[in-house]
Structure formats: structure tokens, C-alpha cells
Amino acid sequence: MNAIINAQNLARHFGKVEAVRDVSFSVAQGLCVGLLGPNGAGKTTTMRMIMGLTAPTAGQIDVFGAPAATLGRQMRARIGLVPQEDNLDPDLSVSENLTIYGRYFGLEKGYLARRVPELLEFMRLGDKYNARVMMLSGGMKRRLVIARALIANPDLIILDEPTTGLDPQARLLIWQQLTALKKQGKTLLLTTHYMDEAQRLCDHIVIVDAGKVLAEGSPKALIARHVPPHVFELPKPVSRKILALNHPHEDLGDSIIFFTETPAAVINALDVGTPYLHRPANLEDVFLTLTGRSLREK
Amino acid sequence: MPQTTPLARPTFFNSVCAIWWRNFKVWRVQFWPAITSNIFQPLLYLFSFGFGLGAVFAQMGETHYLAYVLPGIVANAAFFTASFEASISAFSRFYLQKTYSAILAAPVKLVEVLLAEALWSASKATLSALAVLGVGLSLGAIPHVQMVLPVLLFTFLCCFVFACFGLMVMAYAHGFEFFSYFFTFWVTPAFLFCGVFFEVSRFPEWVQTVAWFIPMTHMIHIVRPLLLAPETLTLMTILLYTAYIISFGAISFLLAHRRLSRRLFDK
Secondary structure, X not given: OOEEEEEEEEEEEEOOEEEEEXXXXXXXXXXEEEEEOOOOOOHHHHHHHHOOOOOOOEEEEEXXXXXXXXXXXXXXXXXXXXXXXXXXXXXXXXXXXXXXXXXXXXXXXXXXXXXXXXXXXXXXXXXXXXXXXXXXXXXXXXXXXXXXXXXXXXXXXXXEOOOOOOOHHHHHXXXXXXXXXXXXXXXXXXXXXXXXXXXXXXXXXXXXXXXXXXXEEOXXXXXXXXXXXXXXXXXOOOOHHHHHOOOOEEEOOOEEEEEEOOHHHHHHHXXXXXXXXXXXXXXXXXXXXXXXXXXXXX | OOOOOOOEOOOHHHHHHHHHHHHHHHHHHOHHHHHHHHHHHHHHHXXXXXXXXXXXXXXXXXXXXXXXXXHHHHHHHHHHHHHHHHHHHHHHHHHHOOHHHHHHOOOOOHXXXXXXXXXXXXXXHHHXXXXXXXXXXXXXXXXXXXXXXXXXXXXXXXXXXXXXXXXXXXXXXXXXXXXXXHHHHHHXXXXXXXXXXXXXXXXXXXXXXXXXXXXXXXXXXXHHHXXXXXXXXXXXXXXXXXXXXXXXXXXXXXXXXXXXXXXXXXX
């Protein structure tokens, strides 16, 4: 397997704060890998280390087979970054934003003249060619940031929360286009707080918390390994018969969710007429089981 | 989407040009406000002091006051524009718009960003100086016309240095309020004490010491004789003052780079 990114026992301290304590993972070529974790888990710091923007205090991070910090310009040009904040040039037009960004890569004019309209079409911004960036909606800006990251046709695309704050239509389009990029053989690394997004896009998932890797694997494997396959959500109060089944459960406030291997047993134990919701276990269940349900703000 | 592998040539030269070009494009969008502050403002100074004070002094030694004050206004226009662009404007790119973070995600190094910022500020500031020189020429207030081009080249060097100092201040700033120190203790004293309107030697000694710390004083003491009486200028003076100006810029640039690399790369 050809690893595009290889992190070994990565650590990064900021003074006394340990943002990343011990993170190891690798990203194989052509896969989409999701880096998931609560706010402050160390995701952005890890991505900055991959980009060579922050040096690790300990451990090793290789990109394209060479240490990230010493990656040459030609190799750096093969990475496209979609940062968390929209750092576009607000005074410039949509197309100028892309053309000027292309010049930072030393791309020639002829190539950019073809590439810019192509990318705007790809991100459904074709009719915004001459629009000023400050006139765009949040979803359009986000799509433009993604288009910008693709300007030099990178082999590795790093996306830090690509769809945060977007409406469902915009998210759907971004998902479609990221899937299209994967089909072209691009390697993707993304962070997200949307578990449905991770489950849909990622071949492999790394869950981090407090700077450490808690679990990794394909979405299916993670679900199979960490939570029972069936989930029931029942309103409170829950009957004694259900509690007597002794299934693992979580209190959500006005309702309780039960995890079970045997859905029939739960359905049989329900009083007639009790409303309930039965669904397959998903990545969000895994995430909350591993990282806990309480808020993380300190 | 078609798959064409582009020919990316990320080089030192290409990066610096690309960032300069980026600033130029934004400047073109904001052409009229930029022109107003960078060209018309120095001209207001020139008319106000040239004719206003000129009516009071009439002569500065042998020279007509307008001719005397013109090189000072040239230097101050250059100084002000370069200082403003490299401090507040650069800070808003770095801090508000996160332009530096965007650029550094491309194969560009911080030293290239800062170099391009200084070159851009110097270009814009030289344009301000050129406007004042142009008006000076049309008013016949420049006795040695053949010196305009050398003055312009030397002005570009000085502007680059003033910009480096602005970048250094910007690198240490954590909010826009910080620049009130910069304007109160740097930009305004330069305007008042570096010899724009009269000789620095008229001030008490300690004020002169302060004035000779600010490299605009050295600039004026080269530009004014060049335009008024080049024969009074010795090579030694030119070399010595230029050396001071360049050293000042080099130290500022290194400090700016050191401070910003800590802030941007968590060093």
C-alpha cells in the first residue's frame, strides 16, 4: 500500500498545552480519510503539521515519503488545502481569486485561463465568474475555497471542515464533487463534525480525542466493533420490562436510547402503542460512545 | 473534469511577483480612495506649506521656499505612504483577511511574502513621491531637473526601508489600536522633526538625536541637496547615510520575519 501521509507517534505541545499527544495513522493513495474528534481534539494542529506549517515536538510526519517540514516546493505544490476559515480576497472577483492563487504555485497564464473556468464549472460557480467575492453567499464562498485548493490539480487534498454552516443543498453538491475527485484517484483527508458526512465520504476514519487516537477503521468496521447494530429510541418513562433486558443505554433527557443485538426482544418487551424509533447504529453512536456525551467547552 | 497535469513552477521570483501582483489588483479595485490619500494629500501639504509658509519665509537662504520644502514633501509623501501600507494595510491582510495564511498554504515562503509586501509598499510610496516631483517640475520648483530620476530611484530604496520598519511594527501588533503608538511616536515625529520644513539643526540637541535615528532625516539630507545644489553633496555623505538607511531596513526586516514566523508557524 502506497502511503501518501504517514504519521508516527506525532506530538505537539504549545507551552504546557498538549494539543497532540500521540497520533499515528496513515493515508493510503486514492482513499478518503476522515479525522474526527470533538473541538480541541488536535485535528487542526495535526493538519497544520501535515502542511508543514507547524513542526511536531515529537514523532514523525511524512508526506509523499518525505518529512513534512522539509517538503520541497514542487511537492508542496501537489497539496491543496481547504482551510477552516474562508480566507478569500474579498475585494477581488471570483475568477481573480483563482488566477492569483494559481500564480502562487507558479502556474502559467495559458493553463490558468483554461483551468479557472473549468473549476468554476465543477463547483457550479460558472455564472459567478466576474462577481466580487464579498457579494457571494456562505455556500458559494466555501465552494470557491474548494475550487481554489484544486487550482494546481493536487494529488492530496486536505479539507478542514469543508461543509460547516452550509445548507443541505450546498453540502450535497460538495459531497458529490468530493466523491468525483476520489474517483479521479485523488487522496483526501478531511475533518468534520458531521458524522453522516464522514460515513458517506470516508473509506477510513480516525477518531481522535485529547490529542490521542481512540479508534480507527472503515465506518462499517467501527460501527461493528464499538456499538451493537440496532438502536431504539424510547420516550421516558421506560417500562421495567425494557430495563430488565439490561441493554446498554444512554439518557438523552426526555428519551432513552437502547443499543441491542436482538431487535425482536426489544419490540416484544414494548407495551402496545408505545411510540418508538428503530434505526441501524451509525457513526454518530460510535463517536458519542467513544468520546462521551458531555460538552467539551472549558 | 479533464485531467491536465499543470506545470507548476513555484520559485522565489514567481512567488514575490505573484504577491506583488495580488496587491496591485486589489489597489486597482480601490483606485480612487488610494489615489486620494497617496497623491492628493501630499499635494495639499505642498500647496499649503509651499505657498503658505513660503509667503512668510519667501527665501530659505539662497533658495525660494517652495523649492526648499519640495524635497521634504517628497520624502514625507514616500515615508507616509510606505509606513501606512506596510503597517495598517499589511496588518489587515495578515490579521483580518488571513491573506498570509492563504498564501502560505501554497508553496510560498514567509520571506517571499514579506519581501513582496515591502516591494509593493515601496512601489506605491514611490508613486506618491513621483506625484509631488511632477507638480514640482510643472511649477519650476526643481532647479536640477536631471536629478529627478536618481532621486526617484533613491526614493524607492528609502521607501523599501520605511516599509520594512512598518512590517516590523505590524508583526508585533495584536490589534489596530497598537498603531496609534506607531503614528504618534514614529510617523508624526518624522513629519515634524526630520527636516521637512526647516533645518534639523534648529532643534535642541536631544531632538536632533531623535531625528537622526529616523532614516527619513538621512533621506532628506540626500534628496534636498540633489535637487537644489548637487555640488554640495559629498560621496562620503551619500555612502554613510545610505549605509545607515540600508542597515535600518535590514534589521527591521529580520525582526519582522522572526516575529511573524513565530506567530504563523507556532514557533
